[in-house]
Amino acid sequence: MSTLPDIGLSAPAPVHQYPGSHRVYGPSALGGGRHRFWSLTFMLARTEFKLRFFGSILGYVWTLMRPLMLFGVMLFFFTKILNINEHSPTPHYAEYLLESIILITYFQEATAGAVPSLVGRENLLRRVRFPRLVVPLSVALFCLFNLCMNLIVVFVFILGSNVTPTWSWLELIPLIGLLVIFSTGMGMLLSALYVRFRDVQPIWEVLLQLLYYGSPVMYTVETVSTKHFHPLGINIPYARLVVINPLGAILTQARKALLQPSAPSAARALGGDVRLLIPLGIIFGIFALGLWYFNREAPLISEKL
Amino acid sequence: MPAATRPTAPAAISVDGVSKTFRLPHQQYSTLKERVLHPLHRTTYDELRAVQDVSLEIAAGEFFGIVGRNGSGKSTLLKCIAGIYRVETGRISIAGRLSPFIELGVGFNPDLNARDNVVINAIMLGLSRKQAMERFEHVVAFAELEGFMDLRLKNYSSGMLVRLAFATAIQVDAEILLIDEVLAVGDAAFQQKCFEQFFRLKREGRTIVFVSHDMFSVERFCDRAMLMEHGVVTKIGEPRVIARAYHELNFGQLPHEAPEESQAASGTTIADAWFEKRGGERVTSASQEDALSMCFEAHLGEDLRDPVFAATLRTELGHTILVARSDQHGHPSGPFKAGEAVIARFAIPNWLTASRYMLTPSLAREGTGEAALALVADMASIVIHGTATGGILELPVDVRLERL
Secondary structure, three states: OOOOOOOOOOOOOOOOOOOOEEEOOOOOOOOOOHHHHHHHHHHHHHHHHHHHHHOOOOHHHHHHHHHHHHHHHHHHHHHHHOOOOOOOOOOOHHHHHHHHHHHHHHHHHHHHHHOOHHHHOHHHHOOEOOOOOHHHHHHHHHHHHHHHHHHHHHHHHHHOOOOOOOHHHHHHHHHHHHHHHHHHHHHHHHHHHHHHOOOHHHHHHHHHHHHHHHOOOOOOHHHOOOOEEOOOOOOEEHHHHHHHOHHHHHHHHHHHHHOOOOOOOHHHHHOOHHHHHHHHHHHHHHHHHHHHHHHHHHHHHHHHO | OHHHHOOOOOEEEEEEEEEEEEEEEOOOOOOHHHHHHOOOOOOOEEEEEEEEEEEEEEEOOOEEEEEEOOOOOHHHHHHHHHOOOOOOEEEEEEEOOEOOEOOOOOOOOOOOEHHHHHHHHHHHOOOOHHHHHHOHHHHHHHHOOHHHOOOEHHHOOHHHHHHHHHHHHOOOOOOEEEEEOOOOOOOHHHHHHHHHHHHHHHHOOOEEEEEOOOHHHHHHHOOEEEEEEOOEEEEEEOHHHHHHHHHHHHHHHHHHOOHHHHHHHHOOEEEEEEEEEOOOOEEOEEEOOOOEEEEEEEEOOOOEEOOEEEEEEEEOOOOEEEEEEOOOOOOOOOEEOOOOEEEEEEEEOOOEOOEEEEEEEEEEOOOOOOOEEEEOOOOEEEEEEOOOOOOOEOOOOOOOOOOO
């Protein structure tokens, strides 16, 4: 065996920076190489997908069932009981309802799923060095898989109800891109906040409800009250307020692109092209805030869990 | 020999004056509501100095062992080197590719089959999906689990699980491996295979740092070892010397540790400890013919998975005769709920010499990295009467004299 002398404590090893050596800086949000970052993100998302859909035979059907049932209930309520179309008929209301539910379901699942994501992966975070951002990103990616599959159903439904495909359908791609950026930014922010503050979860659930009703999901932007929202000196018509909300702007624009070219665009609902900068600013602002906060918290996440 | 080359060989890992302190808040302000209601309230902290001013250099190709009692800071140091914890003071430099994991089976998911889990684990270790697929056959062959690849992991025995994890872990390409307590896995035949793998890694010139409580492996594999106590390096040197120092520390000084502290923290308590004869009669004295059980009753303060119940039998002088653990034969103890009361019994043949013995019951978390949840030193005692030949044990002896 070894014949090394006992060097003890009296002679601490001298500090050398050997060529080719690098300093260890603890965990970070990014780092560790782009290739590893994406392969980990994909792997986590894929695992989630497998767990959800291969666990039971009808796994996917059940996941789709929730938004579809919601759609059925709302359609029945708003067109039969309430008769939303009586005074101001909305063309393709059913298609709009389904498409909006699917899009906003993505936002809900991606953000609500991101909230406990870091805490739920404690086992990994405490035992493996990997870029921390992988965790909330994998949630967003998993939900995106889901969205893509759900969109197939939406398109089948739309094509089956006499909407002719147009080139403007392609607008849906950048719109979904914006939705993904918004949810991912929110997800980064919420997952890191949840590590410190455990009441983020119920608070976010309430805010999601508010966003659901505050976005034109079951109504369209034209049917919103013309009254003004004016607390604390702010004075905005409600119809503007629902499209200042980025989700509202995305849903409104998606309706025009997908279902009814004569419907108001997000810009028109806001009252001018320049005002589009408000929802866009919110989207990118949340993303930047989320990234900044996550990056700031990343080194300490594994200790604070 | 490494002794001659060490001073000039480049250091694979150099740790310089590293300290790691955990801040444990006195009052856990963990909700936004509390933050808003008490905006000016400054949280006060207890500081837990897990690692204090540790400096060491580990040469490339060296097999380095870190030993120490539970809570001595070994695993924290390993996590700092691995980049899982951020160090506040000092610096750590690494030359070469570092394995990103420190424990086996990280990321294993009980609801997926072995095939998926191996790929997930391999990607965690830093392999690409393609590499993971390519090496899959090796993993299966090494783990000897050919027929079980499509079985979900929750149906695996703990032995099979560890074999699968070990077989995957040795596929890692890193030049520097950090390993927290893995050697004692599987049955005897599989252990031998694991040892062979360790010798292979050693021959390939990989640098390995491993944390262990198993002095046998430390002496067998390590070129050097280090003993840690209360976050401080107390000794670095030859594995044999370190192993002896570790034994002294454990068995010589264990009774002097304040058990009140470890009890208060977890809410888990040991209510009673006693000896019993066969048939369940509690005794404080026994003769050598009576088979004995060391028993204790524990009240669990939290939900636990596979906690380790242990009974340490010592002489009045503090020499340890026996450490009996509930995971001794690789059987996990299973899940327990907070509030449950558990009686642990360790039956032993009574080969003790006539004397007085003390029982120290303890309960720890699964694995060996965490501190004891509850420990009451010398809680029960028993007097054994009968013959005393002068040794510690009266083992059954078959005497034969052969005239030549």
